[in-house]
Amino acid sequence: MGASQKWVYGFGGGKTEGDASMKNLLGGKGANLAEMAGLDLPVPPGFTLTTEVCTAFNSNDKKFPDAVDAQVEKALKSLESKTGKGFGDAKNPLLVSVRSGARASMPGMMDTVLNLGLNDETAAGLAELSDNRRFALDSYRRFIQMYSNVVLDMEHYTFEDILENHKDNNGYYSDTEMTADNWAALIEDYKKAVKEELGQDFPQDPKDQLWGAIRAVFESWMNERAIVYRRLQDIPESWGTAVNVQAMVFGNMGDTSATGVAFTRDPSTGENTYYGEYLINAQGEDVVAGIRTPQTLTKSARENMGDNEPSMEEALPEVYAELADVFAKLEAHYRDMQDIEFTVERGKLWMLQTRTGKRTAKAALKIAVDMAAEGMVNEDEALLRVDPMSLDQLLHPTLDANASTDLIVTGLPASPGAAIGEVVFNSDEAEHLAKAGHKVILVRTETSPEDIHGMHAAQAIVTARGGMTSHAAVVARGMGTPCVCGASSLRIDYDESVFSVAGREVKKGEVITVDGASGKVFAGAVDMVQPELSGDFAKLMEWADRARTLGIRTNAETPADVETAKGFGAEGIGLCRTEHMFFEADRLAHFREMILAEDKTGRIAALEKILPVQREDFAAIFRIMEDRPCTIRLLDPPLHEFLPQGEADVEAVSAATGLSARQLMVRAKELHESNPMLGHRGCRLGISYPEIYEMQARAIFEAQAAVKDETGVDPIAEVMIPLVSSYKELEILKGRIEAVAKSVAEESGKAVNYKIGTMIELPRAALRAADIAKHAEFFSFGTNDLTQTTFGLSRDDASKFLPDYVAQGIMEKDPFVTIDQDGVGDLVQIATERGRKAKADLKLGICGEHGGDPASIDFCHRIGLNYVSCSPYRVPIARLAAGQAAIRAKSP
């Protein structure tokens, strides 16, 4: 942090010191402004305070490093010379915007101040200079309002109330009716309000204003909203934000001025058409805030939407043509779809921002495939462009076109996807109900950053106000949550918890269906259909399959799940949890009979009743999977999990078994465990009760023989023994299972195709992998339990303090979602090395839930596992993630 460190980088108007590669230092916005300036695009000049200033500031008691002051001073001088204006110069005032810009986009989360540099004197100067007193005073009052709110921490409504009063007193309906004199009077009231509340005057010195704004941006990095957003988006606190100070340009200087936002392609569908909105005579905030309903960019869009207001293509044809050139230039330069902000000041186009545009999964898919077809990117690059997790949006059902529906209202199709849920009107309640297991749909007039938690909790979002780029729309698309925006005929009565559309009322708790793709909201639950996974999706999967070396299996045991997973491309079953089968009513009774039996004879008698049912369970799976390998885990959970819990259940079991409720209680007490996770389960049951695993092995092998007989296809079983901590357990159990296989083969006259392996889910198993590998044909890493034991952390109990841990930065991510590479991953790697050293052809897979998490899949690829196994709906995600991992591993 020496005095020689460079804290401030200039851009535009000649010399530009940064470029797009410097995102970590300059933030996304700053780096892209520098990059655009470097491309000779029309960027208002400015300078960027680096993210390192933010880090230094926040870690040093909110003090700036010494050299910053001088460097800002110098940059300001340079800006004055580039613009030919003076900061605080009443004759020719330099006005600036001050905006945050972090490394990753954080829409709506950070604060912005516009028109900074205005005071009583420079406002008068601006009036003279622009020959537009109304514009100058309007700008001044906007600045006071924004600055007071963001920097001085006053409430927004204080100023809204004053404005409403002035309009009411004048009998005005809209802001546009306010005259220059009206604004002047309002400004006096604004200044009075500041003085009253803060006990001091609104700052008139532009330098004070500037430093206040810079501080406010840096401080906002640590505000509650920012912290929540970062937590949800996995953005480390250490990144910090940059601050961009940039000469103001004005979209509100009359009818040849405008402001707009645009995407170079449709971010919702991926179509290769410009997509955006603009407003004549407005500042940028007006478009994003959703206060005025914006107009379309292109003529065709206007026609499609049946809009009456002229498109930019029609209203400002020359500037539009220039803008289209910029779009092409930017997309070619960045080789990706861009999200752009621009302003037209008296017919001159200014670029205020470009960044890679957020998009829906569908759009991401289409853009990636299209750009590959256009030759803009190659296949590998295209593959890396699609976030695997986003595919989830495409895999779930959509509304059945043939379903009968009861339309309530239509708004803008802001974020695609269909969802059914109960209506709820505030975010706290949405979060609360969601935690209690309800599926909710958040209905708001508009959303703000304070609603983030509610939006996360909701199945879908509906707003009455705001356009396609409003807060609700942007955030919902980012989350992959269906959203209908700007359903303007919708009225909400928050007090009564009811919304109405043309007199029709829908109360809190009523079920509605939202279709984000069409912008429609229906009453009740509408029928859904499975998505078609063809076209772009199929092409992407084909590329992913070509790239990946990891096999993809699924964790499934019901025929429906197995069928779904196979449809999604699962190449085998990585984990069939046989205990799930025992919970079904017809067999639970027998299973309980087994548990409650007094001796081995009694247990065997009960198991014999389960055998045929279990055999059919496996046969059904083998029929679907044909010759794909099926890893079947033998009984894992402790027996007490199967005992009756409630009074009614106890009575029923008592009646069925002839045991008294008291006897049942005694047995339950005998089986009770202090720490069931670490108790009598997994292969420990197999050691204590050989007959259970022998029955299961018999069911597997007999099912194989039967299906082979029936279909001619030879099913492949991989019998998996859970919770092994020593090779001796495996050795003993393997011997017993082989004996069963031998006798089934003799009885059926058919050789059964099987392997025996184990789960590696205890630290000791990972450490002793060399011994264990000698007795195993495969390992499957059970990273759920391995995470629990490595951390000493019960998943069931961790929810009480894990949020504290993530909030305090102790854990960056939930280790049950993304594998802890440093600890759990170290054990997986140790086991991989030791296991392979002992047995070179040992097959290695993962069947914890991490098997469906892209970051974990990348790890699995890097350490050389053979396959990952995940839940059926994660299979396509895993295929894509595995392809991406292989591509990333190729590049240096």
Added chain:
Amino acid sequence: MGASQKWVYGFGGGKTEGDASMKNLLGGKGANLAEMAGLDLPVPPGFTLTTEVCTAFNSNDKKFPDAVDAQVEKALKSLESKTGKGFGDAKNPLLVSVRSGARASMPGMMDTVLNLGLNDETAAGLAELSDNRRFALDSYRRFIQMYSNVVLDMEHYTFEDILENHKDNNGYYSDTEMTADNWAALIEDYKKAVKEELGQDFPQDPKDQLWGAIRAVFESWMNERAIVYRRLQDIPESWGTAVNVQAMVFGNMGDTSATGVAFTRDPSTGENTYYGEYLINAQGEDVVAGIRTPQTLTKSARENMGDNEPSMEEALPEVYAELADVFAKLEAHYRDMQDIEFTVERGKLWMLQTRTGKRTAKAALKIAVDMAAEGMVNEDEALLRVDPMSLDQLLHPTLDANASTDLIVTGLPASPGAAIGEVVFNSDEAEHLAKAGHKVILVRTETSPEDIHGMHAAQAIVTARGGMTSHAAVVARGMGTPCVCGASSLRIDYDESVFSVAGREVKKGEVITVDGASGKVFAGAVDMVQPELSGDFAKLMEWADRARTLGIRTNAETPADVETAKGFGAEGIGLCRTEHMFFEADRLAHFREMILAEDKTGRIAALEKILPVQREDFAAIFRIMEDRPCTIRLLDPPLHEFLPQGEADVEAVSAATGLSARQLMVRAKELHESNPMLGHRGCRLGISYPEIYEMQARAIFEAQAAVKDETGVDPIAEVMIPLVSSYKELEILKGRIEAVAKSVAEESGKAVNYKIGTMIELPRAALRAADIAKHAEFFSFGTNDLTQTTFGLSRDDASKFLPDYVAQGIMEKDPFVTIDQDGVGDLVQIATERGRKAKADLKLGICGEHGGDPASIDFCHRIGLNYVSCSPYRVPIARLAAGQAAIRAKSP
């Protein structure tokens, strides 16, 4: 297992093929017979079938390797030529004994057959040859009886009943009254009984007899008693036993014949005097079985005991002198006290066995120190001679000489130590009551191998019959359990569950006190005193301290325990568990108030009430430990452990806190955890509730300042943070504790002497030791929890299946007693290496219960820990074990 493998080794009478170094192959008995033969001591010739035969036999469906038959045949031929007798030769029959001999001594557990080779014809031959028909027929009937029992699996009592009938019919009282003709008649009845029960004749072919006996010995390696004994003694099944076939010699050939057992020093006290028993005209089994009361070896022993029967020194002075020479030769040769069996056949001494003698802890200590003084062994060797665990016997209280006592009976002082308990008369009941928490004393007429489990469960053992080398005495000394033997005036009525001595009755359940050192049994509970740890003990400890490099600390928190540990030589506290302090009534109320508080303010208010009490807890410890380091672990268990459990308790807390029972239940439910071992505990509490650790840190530092002020000695605190899984937890908590230290130092004006470190008790902590070491000044391995998490094994629940695991050989030892070096130990080693690499001077210790286990201490020494910490009574054990570890590590 080729045909060329040597399965049989000959010894004695000229060529001897083995020696004492071959114990693993020949077993202890066989190796020592060979060694004695090699020393030209009078050993009856014979041969040994190796332990490898046993392993091959038991792992190959009880079939012998092919070459064994021929090798036995050859050895038998050689034996015939050495003895000049013929196996099955009616004129000059070779008779042999067949005995087991495992690597480790297993007294009473394995089976023996004597006089093998006798049949109708050879018995007649023996009669002629010995000119003693009665002797020959007595030998024959003993053989039939023993062989039928051991090899043919008939019940002992079948033969006892027949013998009793014959005596009754003849009006005899004792066996010695039986004439040759009587024996002849009895033999016919014995043979009839065999034929009746087994449907076949008693085998007449000596070869059949021999193979039957060999098989029986090998099979007995796998019998229930042997398996139980091995489990208790940690003897692996894979060792196997050897079989020794040896020419018979007879101690029952008249008054110049005798048989005896002897120790070269007193195995009870360690005194350097011969110690043993013999019987004129008897076979060896008669001495060990305790059926006849044997006579003393030496004149002085006879005089001391006030015995009337002549000692061997007096009765057979020449043979005695020869025996004394052998004793001296053997002790000098083996450089240790020997346990010897001998037989005198018509005035000729024969050595049948020598082995290192079992001894009490007191004797081991004295013999080691004496032998070092005698120059027989050096200091290091002497140190290795004492089993650290045996010291436990010396550390516990003995009877107070001044206590008033009520003597019931006096017997032989068979195994020293004093114990108080309830009388119980059978072993199953002893085990049962002990499990239920009772302290019991097993009172039996005599004990047999079937009583092992009861003897283990008992505090002490009392028998009415048997000498100092009887089963009860040998086993009790091995176990370190006090024992009084041969209290011959004691009569037991098993049916009525009462024993009586001269008309005085003591019923089952009455409390008695046993003093194994004096052989006295008292009514009621006699007062005890603490042992004096001086003399030999102090010398041994001095040697151990000189040898060891490991520091020895203690796990203690009460002043009494801390004082005890200091007296035993603890050099510091390795683990002070602060939560134990909260369970005391005066603070539990405040602690519960803290848990039940609604917010941080409420918690702080409650903690402020605990602060002064906790401060005084620490001050008391610092006063005792002076300038020895005290490692204090901050709160570890989950909060719900402190909540009231029963109804009465809930009501009391409800009254005290003003919370309703319902509110208490709600809070308890909130805090309930599925797996508390993996839950919200350890440093996780410190993260969630900073105020708890801050209060504890303040109490520690304030206590240091106060004690320094008061005593002038500067106490050393090592603040230990439990359950860390990531360096970030440690970093955050360390910062807070340092802040407390700083403010205490400012407030008190005294610098406090402290370090901050962590427990390594989670696999992740071990793996991330490098990161963690950067923030820690010490690591203490919490191997209890590390064992639980590494194995995924809850200590509380494991008892349900751990016995199965040990029985099936999956675990050789309970991993909570002796550290699992392969798994848990691997993690400890990884953490040691990674931690020291990051911080070379990192202090490393262990504070799990393994810190007091000799095998684990050896491991800790080898991997280079700085200290071990154990419970107070284990401190001397740990000192000795640490000394031994250092010595063992020195030798290659």
